[in-house]
């Protein structure tokens with residue numbers, strides 16, 4: 227029951243100030259956030275590559291309030307891509323972006339977000355890699371899918387994310403699978419009402435498996451975003467039945483979560499991509515990680531008490 231409370235707190239400015247200033251926060255945040263700057267994340271990328279892992283890089287930040295912040299988000303990704311050029315990892319290091327950080331919720335936000343993300347997608351293509359559009363709360367998704375479709379006209383490798391907890395997702399999966407897209411399937415991390423989303427964990431897992439089938443039997447490239455051991459086993463079985471080779475889909479997990487499993491799957495010959503978040507505006511991302519596993523909150527609270 228704690229999860230929804232933490233997700234509600236992730237929208238509170240007061241809570242943001244409290245959590246950001248709390249002693250001990252930095253240490254807990256460091257488990258999920260790979261660094262604050264490009265300089266700090268580059269060694270993390272190199273280390274992952276040396277271990278046979280791939281990465282998708284997320285400059286953390288969302289819910290911005292000015293156009294200047296949206297331009298700054300675009301520039302932060304361009305700076306990252308500039309640094310990736312020297313590493314020559316190609317598609318082994320791709321980017322994940324949240325369109326809200328590119329201005330999607332501001333006035334004229336759909337066009338603004340498209341105009342800001344396009345140069346990032348272009349720059350990514352120039353160094354042989356691509357961008358995946360993250361899925362945020364359900365009110366943003368029509369705009370996200372429209373931007374995805376628009377970008378795919380010039381950059382067909384552009385990916386997007388669908389969330390198993392939403393009722394709409396099986397239809398989205400069918401459409402995207404038929405169009406041959408790169409699609410990441412996840413359970414979903416936002417607080418959504420019962421009018422649009424399953425609330426029960428078992429229902430969400432069942433929906434996830436239905437979507438997996440659609441994606442694995444379809445024409446696109448499925449990216450399986452989950453740490454759930456049962457869903458990973460189900461994926462392997464469904465991929466085998468669908469006749470998919472190991473390089474015709476990939477697993478994705480978050481930096482700092484089940485790291486030994488990243489290595490195990492890579493050692494089995496799977497493509498394993500680590501979603502690596504970095505930057506200073508980590509609050510929303512961090513709170514969603516706490517909400518997913520309330521034991522993390524306990525650890526967090528304990529670290530605050532011991533530091534006091």
Ligand SMILES: Cc1cc2nc3c(=O)[nH]c(=O)nc-3n(C[C@H](O)[C@H](O)[C@H](O)COP(=O)(O)OP(=O)(O)OC[C@H]3O[C@@H](n4cnc5c(N)ncnc54)[C@H](O)[C@@H]3O)c2cc1C
Nearest residue numbers: 360361412413414415451452453454478479501515518519
């Ligand atoms: C690569 C990737 C990209 C994502 N992109 C999006 C996105 O664009 N939009 C979106 O809404 N959601 C996104 N998510 C988050 C996703 O929706 C889930 O909230 C998250 O993955 C937890 O679900 P799970 O499938 O891991 O299963 P769960 O049942 O939540 O977890 C299974 C097991 O994994 C471990 N685990 C899971 N989460 C944590 C945690 N925070 N801390 C410690 N252990 C944990 C635990 O051992 C848990 O028992 C993404 C997730 C991944 C892996």
